[in-house]
Amino acid sequence: MPHILIVEDEQIIRLALKRLLVKHGYQVSEAGSVAQAQQFEASQFDLIITDLRLPGEPGTEILKTAGAVPVLIMTSYASLRSAVDIMKMGAVDYIAKPFEHDEMLQAIERIVNQKSLSAQAQPAEDVENDTGIIGKSPGMLALFNKIRKVAPTDSNVLIQGESGTGKELVAQALHKLSKRNQGPMICVNCAAIPETLIESELFGHEKGAFTGAVSARTGLVEAANGGTLFLDEIGELPLEAQARLLRVLQESEIRRVGSVQSQKVDVRLIAATHRDLKTLAQEGQFREDLYYRLNVIALKLPALREREGDIYEIAKVLLARRCKRMGIEPMQFTDSAKHALLNYPWPGNVRELENAIERAVILCDDAKITADLMGIEDSLEINQATESNAQQDASLQEYFTQYVLQHQDSMNETELAKNLGVSRKCLWERRQRFGITRPKKS
Incomplete structure (x- = not known):
């Protein structure tokens, strides 16, 4: 424990x-x-x-x-x-x-x-490798091969994949296997920082650059000097910040907000997104020149439902880790639970699988994990439930979409979330799910 x-x-x-x-x-x-x-x-x-x-x-x-x-x-x-x-x-x-x-x-x-990765991974000695990622399916083996080839270079990498597939794990593997592994790895979720702060957070600022800037601050890009900068959900980066980031990639230098002086930085950039950046670029929501700078090496992370041979292996490792963390005896999946694991579509990918196992371990009264404890059913039952709830979900989506589109020009994200009765994170997640992007400032 x-x-x-x-x-x-x-x-x-x-x-x-x-x-x-x-x-x-x-x-x-x-x-x-x-x-x-x-x-x-x-x-x-x-x-x-x-x-x-x-x-x-x-x-x-x-x-x-x-x-x-x-x-x-x-x-x-x-x-x-x-x-x-x-x-x-x-x-x-x-x-x-x-x-x-x-x-x-x-x-x-x-x-x-x-x-404690090495100690916790003992049930998966044959499926976990030097990347620290579990997988034996053809798609993952091909990905591991690319990671090993790309990691020792300084090339920019764009990791693509659905939410919950483990894009940050791929970024960590690239850093661990690189020549920069003794340097810092700075991870930034571009969607989690308010637009008004993102440029200051990434590139730093000088004293007096804006209200509240009582002293000069170093940015996260500068903090990653000599190491790796991982920008998750880079598709959410405002256009102004994109222009500054492009300069980092082209000139290897940054300029703090409010400064006229530039300074050199040595940073390897890894970016990740679940969105189609090429389409965003064509729509004017993402800089095309930045897209091509980022897309030097593209790594596609398959969804969990596309990794049929890995699902059960991942589940066993996650179950062993959860039991060890809670200080309880090892548990096992029943045959019906294994069947459900392999047939459930996992729309939330590995993150959803991990949450389902955590819930099952907490609720389980013996050493057997069943499908109902995980809260999942066979895909046929899921489809039936989906059909019965389709009308309700459509109504929710219609109301949410209409309200956001009507008020997003007059409200910031915090105000929108408050009026909808959700957190900023929930607002952002629903925007992604319903395909409602906030117009970028030109």
């Missing part, structure tokens, strides 16, 4: 986060300051989560004594720009407050899995 230390001075937040992690199978210790945290032996933890602003010393002081233990920094949006400096100091990642539970759990799972 992974052991996590939470360092947070606000007791309500600390206890809420502790309950969340304990519920999902983690052992948790807590501290209210750096001084209290340093009373623990850091090596006993698999991960330390600390707030940036703490009474006394800041959370970054923990980086000095954490050793090989990864440190995840929590920071408010007001201080988000300091995240670059945090990453340079040795933090494995940062997360903006307030955060959604799923966002925090996914970050923790990714970090803990990376730390």
Whole structure:
């Protein structure tokens, strides 16, 4: 069972986060300051989560004594720009407050899995390889071959695939197998940063460049100097930021917002998207010259439903990892569960499979995982359910589409999400699902 230390001075937040992690199978210790945290032996933890602003010393002081233990920094949006400096100091990642539970759990799972991948992967010795990705299907074997060929180069790479297929895992494999693997790998989800902040976050800014810029800040591109910059969902990048990124690729230099001086950077760019960038370029929503710069090497990640030979192997590995994390005896799938796993279409891909297994392990009363515990049924039953709900789904889509198109020119994303009663992340996901793109500013 992974052991996590939470360092947070606000007791309500600390206890809420502790309950969340304990519920999902983690052992948790807590501290209210750096001084209290340093009373623990850091090596006993698999991960330390600390707030940036703490009474006394800041959370970054923990980086000095954490050793090989990864440190995840929590920071408010007001201080988000300091995240670059945090990453340079040795933090494995940062997360903006307030955060959604799923966002925090996914970050923790990714970090803990990376730390103990070799120990956790023992059920899959024959399916996991030097890329760290599970798969034996023809499509995945071809992908692994391309990764090994491309990784040692400095060529730009565009990873394409549906949401939940594991595009970030491919980016991590490219970095791990590259000559830059001792340098930083900075991962950025372009859809998760507000348009008003994206240029400053990526390229940095000078003091006084805009209201609230009380000091100069380093951008994420600069923070990736000597390493790899991974831009996920690059199709959501505003046109102004696209122009700046093009300069990085053409001239290997950046210019901070509000500056007249340029500076050289040495960055290998890996981008990912589930959208058709070529079509977006033809429609004027993505720069055509940037598209061709990115598309030097294109890697297509197949959907899970196209990896029939891998589904059950992935499921077994995920089940073993989940049991180990929760500190319980190994479980097995029943024959009917295996049949359901292989026949379900997995529209949410590996991410949906992982969530289904987590749910089943939590609800299971013995060592047998059944299809109903995973919440999936054979594709025939799914199709019948889909038909019965089609009218309701169509009504929801019609209302959502009409409201967004009617108000998106007069409201920002935060206002739209609030009026629709959803989070910004949910708004973005529904835009992708329903094909409602926000017009890019020219």
